[in-house]
Amino acid sequence: MFVTKHAAELCALLVNDLYGELPSRILAALFAKGRSNIAQLGLYTQLGPRQIRNGLGVLNQQNLLYHHTDTNTKRTTYEANPGACYNLVRSGKILEMIDSQYGTAERDLVQTLLLLGYARIAELTHAYQSRAPTSNGHANGHGANGSSSGLIESEAELHNVLSHLIRCEIIETVRPQSFRNPTDVYHEIEADVTKTAPGEKATKTKIDQQRQIMEQYRSFRDQPTALKRQLDQFGGPVTKRRKLESGSGEDDRAMDYDIPPLNPNVVVRVNYEKCLVELRSHRLASFAMDTLGEVTGEVYRTLLGLLTSEVSRCRADPFLGEEAITHQAAVTTMDVYEHLDEAVNVAAGIGKAPKDKIDYQSAEKILTAPAGNDTFAGDSDDDAAGGAFDSDDDSDDMGRHGSFSRKSRSVSKTNGGKPKVTFEDAATSTDNRLDQMRQHLLLLSESKYRFVRHCGTQGRGQWTVDFDQVMERLRDTELDASIEQSFGRHGLRLTRILREKGKLDEKMLPSAALMKKTDVQAKMLAMQMAGLVDVQEVPKDNTRVANRTLFFWFFDRDRSQAQILDDLYKAMVRCLQTLQVERHRERNILSFVERKDVMGKEEEVMTAEHYNKYNRHLEEQNKLLGQMMRLDEVVSIFRDY
């Protein structure tokens, strides 16, 4: 991961806030200087080796480092893990997500693991065992609070929760190799495979070598999920992963009682990549909620939950490339229906149109392959789609979705008409509900953001999501919003023109944008200074004078995204710094609150004034951190999802 100055500063500040000054200083030096050993770190930070060792120990315990010991020279080098450092911002969001989607007990465990960094299962078991009696003791004082908290109370429960989360990939196993930089591992494998012994001829072909490298690297990447696969083998069918209601959540866990005992020597930690997948689903669902309505968003959330249960990371590994996401899961309408929360009223949020006004053929159109990236593919009507459908019978996608052929198309047509009939004569509530929910799915697939793709007809329609495309749209929306915020409507219009046309001569721009020339120039200059657009000069002859030169404006999407990302990091740094200043300002009250004896003893001394001050500080803190998490949401959209 490429780290800018502000990103490094942000990581150091976060570690400073959470783990203290010592680890933060070492981390800052690692960011600034790159891979170093202890002696070098001593030089950079002017800390004693004893402090450096302790600081590195903390960083290592919290998974914030890569380290590697050379087998020949026995020298160890350390390197900062920027992704892991940045993920500290997300810990609050992840805990919230786990709590709402998996349950309080799961959140309890994840929180413990975040606190500890990583831990051996045997020690975790021990710790939870030893807590059990004290929590009972507390229950006397706290009353109902203790019993209904939903926290883990017994060893059996811990094992259930743990294996549940391991099977959901939220928790992964840690091995000593996990602390290697993946790039290093890849290069090492590459060197190992391509190396030829002296005297031996390089007989293997390039393709063969490449395949071998990929295999070895993939086995390295898959190591953390080995335990999951083992559990999957024992556990029979895949567990129902969602905690739909509190009641069924209990049932889920009860069903898992016959899980095999976990190896107590395994070390586990939280898998951020999978958490990101969950957060992405959450974000997309709320995006759909914003654009199409609340109920549709709920349906989409359910659909995403089903689709992503087997997805372990948002973006394919850069070294494995496209291979990792070749197969695409699809779910049927029935699946979604079964998993949809009973409380959702699917009748709401869909418009009514007379039957004869609906073009069922295009509404129920089935797209077997992801549509092209450009917008005009959307309105290429069913002739094109049908043609592709007819000719593509032997393509891979068709093979996957199996049996449907030309006949299924007619099925889909009748499918559209049939529910209307059944609705009228059978009028069972479930059918009705199913049908209405299906309308929401159709709505999602029709949206210009292409939330879902209708890809098959089994089980009353199969649906899939092309995450790349949806995220691309979402990224565009965010980018547009950010440009509009800072440069107004006109700036947005100009950049959209440039995005559509590519490089555009300066003289063409005012007429294309229907703006005055001076306005265009001022706007473009402002945006150039912000790094959004840039100009290319093409001289017509050797003299290179301005009036013999063409000026082409262009908008580089990648660069402007990088620019916006850096601005976001900077804004987050400012949030944290402001918080620091606030804490410094209120340090007397804060240190007072941290005192062990505060309550009662100082009660009469403390006045309403201090109370108000403290309350206000807490509110400010919430606002600042909330702002930081919102910014992180945008960062995730641009960088991680």
Added chain:
Amino acid sequence: MSRGGGRGGGRGGRGGGRGGRPGLPWDDTDEPDARPSELFPPYVVPTARDLNTTEYNGVQYFLLLRHQIHSSPLYTSKRTSLIDPNAPRKTYGRDQMNALYDVKSKASVDPFSAMPTYSQRFSRPERALPEWSSRPVCREMYPPELLDTVDSADASGVRKRRKLELSKVNALPNAEEAFGMPAIEGEDDGVPVDGKHILERLDALRDDEGDDVGDAEDDEGLEEEEEDEVYDDEDAGDYDAEGYFDNGDEGGDDYGDGDDGEGTY
């Protein structure tokens, strides 16, 4: 197509008139406005919308985690910089950066707060280095050169079996709790809390310091109690602010020979 030639009113034409001065894109007709700008121009301050429940919960979980980390043994609470974050600062280069730290020493102690007072015994003790002795570590995850630090054997060469403990912190302090009556940990047996009662409790706490009380609050209290004893016994005269809160095993003597950390265990 020569620039500005045909269009006449264009920028390029004007540029040509000035004898080849390049028609720069920012070179437009408007004269710069030289009037002094308003000192405090009206400005619409953007306010963020309020946090919704999900976001609020996220923030609360983050703060709770932060609180738990701060009370965990690996947190190094000691701040060695004297910077007032209100003062703007810029640092250039490594030396200036490093100069910000390690300024809190005997020489820079604030004489007004350096004298130990009664209420200081309740404040959180500072810890300069993480405390590894109270939690187990997974030895295979550490590079060999760190093992002595994170999992040191005691004098006899035997490694103690350490036990992992869960965090005792499970709620954030909020204003109501800090300034109102309700329960602190260890005080939740329903007895009404008043000043006198607290004092009694504190006395009691001092008396039974030998007991092994499981509560974190009490543990920390005990620690301080012992430190008080040490201070009284030695009666060294000088109040050693550096070594005051340190435990015996990471005493102040390491500050001198920081160069070889191994031998000092």
